[in-house]
Ligand code: SF4
């Protein structure tokens with residue numbers, strides 16, 4: 001079956017019932033059927049059956065989809081909306097010439113630099129220097145960034161910490177029966193259970209291409225927690241970007257290239273029970289590598305860090321300090337609609353005494369970050385960010401928890417004038433509250 005016929009076979013499952021419409025953030029903002037899942041499927045059917053040409057207007061309606069897959073979750077016909085869109089974008093990119101614009105040139109070049117490990121290491125080293133020396137403030141004030149079209153992207157750049165410098169392997173923590181007894185006494189433990197830490201196995205960590213630069217504390221916290229739970233952690237240095245952004249932008253060739261490199265690297269880790277991924281969006285892409293028609297994928301071993309920690313056995317003596325801060329929780333679309341693991345995130349957070357989660361403090365609609373969407377459609381993205389922050393700030397939180405790097409950066413940009421609220425990854429919060437013993 002050729003690609004067009006395959007996409008049509010998936011799209012034809014849609015019975016046009018419209019149940020997905022109230023779930024769609026772009027339909028909610030525009031009230032335009034072409035900006036809804038049902039409308040986009042109809043456009044794709046029209047195009048692939050020859051009734052519509054792949055015009056600029058058609059392309060724009062497809063591009064403005066956030067790929068949040070909220071529609072997929074409620075669809076009674078189980079239409080594989082995400083796969084339809086990914087395949088359609090690849091085909092559309094093959095059939096149409098990209099219109100040149102200064103803005104797309106800047107966005108594409110920036111993404112190319114950021115998503116390549118070598119160039120992004122160099123770039124972030126330079127940015128760190130500029131931030132430290134104070135020159136960066138002067139550049140921002142000079143208006144130069146606006147002239148060269150980088151002002152919006154740079155507004156997402158946080159104050160940079162040192163990047164995560166990882167080793168190849170971090171051995172699991174072990175605990176002798178004697179030490180276990182001492183710990184029980186220290187904690188005033190009366191519960192049964194040996195508290196003897198067993199080695200549970202090894203995992204390999206998929207960190208995502210930007211986490212080492214932008215979220216080093218999450219990497220360190222994940223390694224620490226996994227070690228504490230009895231898992232040795234490999235961090236393969238040669239791992240590359242998962243390729244999600246490239247695929248969503250129609251660049252299948254580059255997505256396949258990255259996928260093959262990652263498969264080759266992680267398949268070499270023979271003694272691991274799981275490939276644990278730190279970014280929800282990357283986890284979802286790693287798990288969907290078979291859709292790129294590559295064999296020997298390690299998909300069956302891929303677990304998001306949230307899923308992994310929620311599913312494994314926890315030793316009795318791991319305890320957390322109570323949290324005395326008001327929190328709000330943002331649930332990323334990739335965790336909710338692709339991985340369907342939001343309950344696991346809640347269960348994990350409930351391990352921290354004092355944490356209060358209620359419908360008033362949880363936001364599960366798209367925040368507008370959506371891969372490179374925040375760069376390509378800043379207006380729609382900004383509207384969604386404001387809706388998210390309005391809801392999240394209602395309960396007057398001191399902390400907003402988000403498990404996806406892109407969403408966390410998006411929310412942070414909206415909080416720049418509100419320094420009293422911090423955005424934190426759930427794993428960093430768990431590690432922060434971990435009682436040392
Ligand atoms: S809910 Fe599913 S079947 Fe109904 S219109 Fe939306 S995509 Fe089509």
Ligand code: SF4
Pocket residue numbers: 023024025026027035036037040064065066067068069070071072081
């Ligand atoms: S993926 Fe999200 S934005 Fe796109 S059609 Fe579905 S609900 Fe709407």
